[in-house]
Amino acid sequence: MINFPNRRHLTPARQRGASLLVGLIMLLVMTMVGITAMRLSNSQLLVTNSFQNEQEAFVAAENSLRAGEHDLAINFAGAPAFNFANGGDGYYHADSVSFYSPDWSGISYQSGDDAHEQYVIEYIGPAPAAGGSMALGAGSATSMQFVYRITGRGSSSKGSVRFAQSIYSSIE
Secondary structure, three states, rough: OHHHHHHHHOHHOOOOHHHHHHHHHHHHHHHHHHHHHHHHHHHHHHHHHHHHHHHHHHHHHHHHHHHHHHHHHHHHHOOOOOOOOOOOOOOEEEOOOOOOOOOOOOOOEEEOOOEEEEEEEEEEEEEEOOOOOOOOOOOOOOOOOEEEEEEEEEEOOOOEEEEEEEEEEEEE
16 A cells, blocks of 8 residues: 555644635625625715706706796797886896895795796897898898796705706797
């Protein structure tokens, strides 16, 4: 029979816990990787929620602009019948009030279809209508357009606030 003199070094009694030490180090490394992945996942969730709130407020601001444009199309076609100099009910003369503060509790505004949609309309003034060809019957050289600025304020359910503006003109 062949005798292997080094065989006794391979017995488990001679390893003295080396595999246990390697196993514990690997477990520690895996725990650190798991904790890092969890923290990255939580920060990505916060960024995604913030973006969603911002988009919700932006959509509300855009919807408030559409409501303001609809209001103008129905109530102020042609020359303005409302006295915008008084500045009531969300209708103002141009640059009479600053609408860029997130808090609109001190000014009058109109509301859209949703409570998160608010808008104000500023009358900028009359201007000669540009373009128009008399040959094509598209207007006369003396026609006037009345220019308005609509400022829409939208807020999200979490309190984010966004503003949007559009310019609207109606031709006499």
